[in-house]
Amino acid sequence: xxxxxxxxxxxxxxxxxxxAYIAAAQRRPENGLWLSDGYGLLVxxxxxxxxxxxxxxxxxxxxxxxxxxHTAQGTNESVFIGNDTVRLSEGRSGDIKxxxxxxxxxxxxxxxxxxxxxxxxxxxxxxxxxxYAVFWQTFAEQYPFFSLHKVDWPSVDKKFxxxxxxxxxxxxxxxIFRRIIExxxxxxxxxxxxxxKKDFDGWRKDSNHLDNREWEKVQExxxxxxxxxxxxxxxxxxxxxxxxxxxxxxxxxxxxLRVRRSVDL
Numbered sequence: 001x002x003x004x005x006x007x008x009x010x011x012x013x014x015x016x017x018x019x020a021y022i023a024a025a026q027r028r029p030e031n032g033l034w035l036s037d038g039y040g041l042l043v044x045x046x047x048x049x050x051x052x053x054x055x056x057x058x059x060x061x062x063x064x065x066x067x068x069x070h071t072a073q074g075t076n077e078s079v080f081i082g083n084d085t086v087r088l089s090e091g092r093s094g095d096i097k098x099x100x101x102x103x104x105x106x107x108x109x110x111x112x113x114x115x116x117x118x119x120x121x122x123x124x125x126x127x128x129x130x131x132y133a134v135f136w137q138t139f140a141e142q143y144p145f146f147s148l149h150k151v152d153w154p155s156v157d158k159k160f161x162x163x164x165x166x167x168x169x170x171x172x173x174x175x176i177f178r179r180i181i182e183x184x185x186x187x188x189x190x191x192x193x194x195x196x197k198k199d200f201d202g203w204r205k206d207s208n209h210l211d212n213r214e215w216e217k218v219q220e221x222x223x224x225x226x227x228x229x230x231x232x233x234x235x236x237x238x239x240x241x242x243x244x245x246x247x248x249x250x251x252x253x254x255x256x257l258r259v260r261r262s263v264d265l
């Protein structure tokens with residue numbers, strides 16, 4: 001009988017601990033709505049995951065989402081997993097959080113907000129004109145280098161908006177978008193249209209441009225003729241290091257996006 005009581009008592013302790021853990025998880029202080037400094041993001045955090053919305057003064061478009069990693073315990077950050085690994089850590093106060101995508105250089109600062117922007121209560125206009133309006137407005141509010149590239153963005157709008165009508169096809173709209181941003185010659189711009197299986201990446205003029213095949217040849221020459229002892233790879237192969245003659249180090253960085261953290265660095 002005493003053994004039964006001890007067993008029951010242990011079961012009650014385990015049950016109470018489990019209930020306390022569930023209650024604590026339900027009271028996660030980061031749950032709720034957050035607005036980003038720059039980037040035009042509304043971030044919604046729940047027990048299940050993190051969801052983003054892309055904001056402009058005229059729109060609120062559902063963006064990427066990630067699921068909460070419930071196995072990430074014992075750290076000062078919350079971890080979310082999807083196409084990217086996202087980490088959420090404390091800011092200067094309880095109403096500020098730092099959002100970081102693994103492989104990126106900096107954090108995104110989030111500020112708590114009590115409600116969604118008014119545009120998020122309305123269904124987006126998915127017409128050709130509606131898509132064009134959001135595309136142009138997003139660049140108008142978030143792209144910082146028009147002066148650098150000597151591009152008059154309002155004039156670009158006057159040139160292209162009249163060509164977008166209710167009869168404009170997805171392929172035609174993609175071509176208009178490409179023509180709009182291609183003159184920026186910015187490799188950090190691009191368009192992806194999964195429905196019509198098209199994409200465009202911005203590019204920059206380079207007097208010494210090498211295509212992929214030429215890059216592979218250059219890398220092979222360096223590795224076979226100049227590197228002594230081979231190259232060591234880090235960060236999912238995006239960072240490599242080796243030694244040249246005369247104790248000179250050689251560092252090769254091939255990517256800045258989706259670079260996996262390496263414990264060897």
